Amino acid sequence: ATSMARILLQVLLVSTLGVLAVDATVLSYFVVAGKPKSNHDQSPNEVRVVLSNDTSVCPHIYIDKSPGGHKMHVRAYPSARWPVLICELTVKPGATVAQLISDTGKVELPLLHRPGAVPGRVLFVGDSGCLLKGEPEQKHQHCNDEESWPWARVAQAAASEEPEVVVHLGDYVYRVATCPVGDTGCAGDPFGDNWNSWNADFFTPAKALLEKAVWVPTRGNHEACQNMGQGFFRLLYWGKWEGEGWCRQYSEPYNVHMPHQQLLLLDTAELVETDKGFTVADELSHEQTDIYAYHFDEIKRWAREALPKRSFVASHRPLWGLGHDKDDSNYPVVAMDATLQKASSNHLPEESFVGVIGGHIHFLQHLHFDHGRQPCFVFGNSGSSLAPVVAPTRGREVAGASVTNGETIVEWGYSYIDPMEPAGNPPCDSDCSGSHTVMPRWHVVSKATNKTILMDSHINAPKISSFKEKHKIDSEMLTDGPDRTHSSSVSAAAVVGSSLGALVLVAVGVLVYRRLRIQTPGHARMI
Numbered sequence: 001a002t003s004m005a006r007i008l009l010q011v012l013l014v015s016t017l018g019v020l021a022v023d024a025t026v027l028s029y030f031v032v033a034g035k036p037k038s039n040h041d042q043s044p045n046e047v048r049v050v051l052s053n054d055t056s057v058c059p060h061i062y063i064d065k066s067p068g069g070h071k072m073h074v075r076a077y078p079s080a081r082w083p084v085l086i087c088e089l090t091v092k093p094g095a096t097v098a099q100l101i102s103d104t105g106k107v108e109l110p111l112l113h114r115p116g117a118v119p120g121r122v123l124f125v126g127d128s129g130c131l132l133k134g135e136p137e138q139k140h141q142h143c144n145d146e147e148s149w150p151w152a153r154v155a156q157a158a159a160s161e162e163p164e165v166v167v168h169l170g171d172y173v174y175r176v177a178t179c180p181v182g183d184t185g186c187a188g189d190p191f192g193d194n195w196n197s198w199n200a201d202f203f204t205p206a207k208a209l210l211e212k213a214v215w216v217p218t219r220g221n222h223e224a225c226q227n228m229g230q231g232f233f234r235l236l237y238w239g240k241w242e243g244e245g246w247c248r249q250y251s252e253p254y255n256v257h258m259p260h261q262q263l264l265l266l267d268t269a270e271l272v273e274t275d276k277g278f279t280v281a282d283e284l285s286h287e288q289t290d291i292y293a294y295h296f297d298e299i300k301r302w303a304r305e306a307l308p309k310r311s312f313v314a315s316h317r318p319l320w321g322l323g324h325d326k327d328d329s330n331y332p333v334v335a336m337d338a339t340l341q342k343a344s345s346n347h348l349p350e351e352s353f354v355g356v357i358g359g360h361i362h363f364l365q366h367l368h369f370d371h372g373r374q375p376c377f378v379f380g381n382s383g384s385s386l387a388p389v390v391a392p393t394r395g396r397e398v399a400g401a402s403v404t405n406g407e408t409i410v411e412w413g414y415s416y417i418d419p420m421e422p423a424g425n426p427p428c429d430s431d432c433s434g435s436h437t438v439m440p441r442w443h444v445v446s447k448a449t450n451k452t453i454l455m456d457s458h459i460n461a462p463k464i465s466s467f468k469e470k471h472k473i474d475s476e477m478l479t480d481g482p483d484r485t486h487s488s489s490v491s492a493a494a495v496v497g498s499s500l501g502a503l504v505l506v507a508v509g510v511l512v513y514r515r516l517r518i519q520t521p522g523h524a525r526m527i
C-alpha cells in the first residue's frame with residue numbers, strides 16, 4: 001500500500017509540476033539567510049535539505065509560479081561520519097513561495113518576509129546543546145530527560161512566537177565524550193563531530209523552529225575547528241562548503257538586511273581563552289585583536305551605509321557582558337570579551353548601532369549603560385547547563401562604562417526583538433528642517449520555556465540631526481571615537497585628507513588580515 005501511494009504521488013507530481021520526487025527520507029529542511037551581493041541588496045534564501053544516504057539525487061524546489069521546479073544541487077555527499085546527502089539551492093530575494101517536493105509531497109519552506117510572521121521579529125537562541133563530558137564527576141546533563149536538557153521545549157515554544165528570522169548565537173553541540181557508564185539519563189547518546197551528534201543535539205530537537213523561519217547561524221567556541229567546526233561548515237554555514245574535512249579558522253562577517261533593521265554577524269569561535277572560557281587582558285592575542293579590528297571596521301562601514309536603517313551586531317562572545325570568571329561563583333565577576341573590546345575600541349557609532357547581542361554565558365542578561373553606550377544582551381540560556389547568577393549588575397563597570405540598569409536571570413528560554421515603528425521611517429523628514437520626526441524603537445522580550453516573560457527592555461535609537469551628517473560620519477568611520485563633533489559641513493581639505501587616510505588604513509588592514517588568516521588554528525578551549 002505504501003509503495004502504491006508513492007507511485008501515485010510520483011505520477012501526480014509529474015503531471016502537475018513536471019518533476020519527479022526523490023524517493024528518499026527527508027531528515028531535515030531549513031533556510032539560511034545568505035550574504036547579500038552588496039550592502040544595498042536584500043539577503044537571499046539559502047535552502048538546505050538533509051536526506052538519508054539511500055539516494056544521490058537532490059529534490060526539486062517549486063518557487064512562485066516557475067514551471068517544472070528548480071533542481072537542488074549537492075552540497076555534500078555522504079561519508080563515514082556523515083551518512084547523509086546535503087542539498088542546497090539559492091532562492092533569490094523577493095520570492096514569496098517556495099515548496100520542497102519530496103516523496104511525501106510538497107512542503108512549504110519559510111522565506112524572508114514570509115506571510116504569517118510577526119514583521120521584523122528576530123528571535124534569539126544560544127548555547128542549546130546537551131553538556132556531556134564523559135566522566136561521572138564532571139558536570140553533565142541527562143540528554144534523554146527534558147527536565148535536565150529542555151532544548152526541544154525551548155525550540156517548540158519559540159516557534160509559536162512566529163518570528164521572521166531566528167538567530168542562533170552558537171554552541172549547538174556539547175556532546176564531546178561518551179555518556180558515563182551506568183548513567184541511564186544519557187545512555188547510548190552519540191558524541192563527537194558527526195551527523196548522529198548534530199542530529200541528536202540540534203536538528204531533531206530544533207525541528208519545529210527550523211521549519212518555522214529563516215535562520216541566521218553564528219558560530220560558537222564549540223564550533224571551533226578542533227571541536228565541532230567541520231559539522232558547522234558542512235551543515236549550517238551560509239557560504240560555500242569547500243570539501244571533506246574543511247573548516248575556516250576565521251570566517252568573514254556577514255550582514256542580513258531586513259526592512260526594519262540590519263543584522264551584523266561576527267564569527268568569534270576561535271578567540272583565545274583561559275581555562276574556563278573568559279579572555280583576560282594579559283592573555284590577549286595581538287594577532288586576533290588585529291583580525292577583529294578589521295572585522296569591526298567592516299561592520300561599521302556596513303552600518304554606516306545602511307543609514308537611516310539601524311543595525312544590531314551579534315556574536316557568540318558578548319562584547320560587554322558580565323559573568324563569573326571560570327564560570328564559577330567562587331571567582332570574581334569579570335567583563336567580557338576583552339579581545340573584542342580592544343578590537344572595537346569599546347565604541348560603536350551611536351548613529352548606526354542600537355544594540356549588541358551575545359551568548360556564551362549560560363544565562364539571560366540585559367545591560368544598559370551610561371555615556372551613550374548601546375545596551376548589551378546575553379542570550380545563552382536555551383538548553384545547556386546554566387551558569388551562576390551575577391547580582392547585582394547595576395553600578396558595575398564594563399570597559400569604561402557603568403551599568404545604569406540591568407539584570408541577570410538564570411533560567412532556560414529564548415528572546416526576541418520587535419521593531420515598534422513601521423519600516424522605512426527616516427530619522428527626520430526629507431530636508432531635516434521640519435518638526436515631524438518618527439524615531440525607530442525596539443522592544444526586547446525574554447521568555448521562559450513556558451512563555452512567561454522573564455525580562456523586557458526598550459531601545460530608542462538616537463536622532464540623526466541631518467542626512468548631511470552622513471558625509472561627516474563617512475569621513476570619520478575608521479577613526480571614530482566618543483568625542484566626535486556634529487558639524488554638518490566638512491572642508492574639502494579635511495574630506496580629501498580623511499579619505500586618503502582611510503584608504504591607507506584599509507589597505508594595511510587588508511594586508512594584515514590576509515596574512516593572519518593563514519595562521520595555524522588557535523587554542524580556543526571548550527566550556
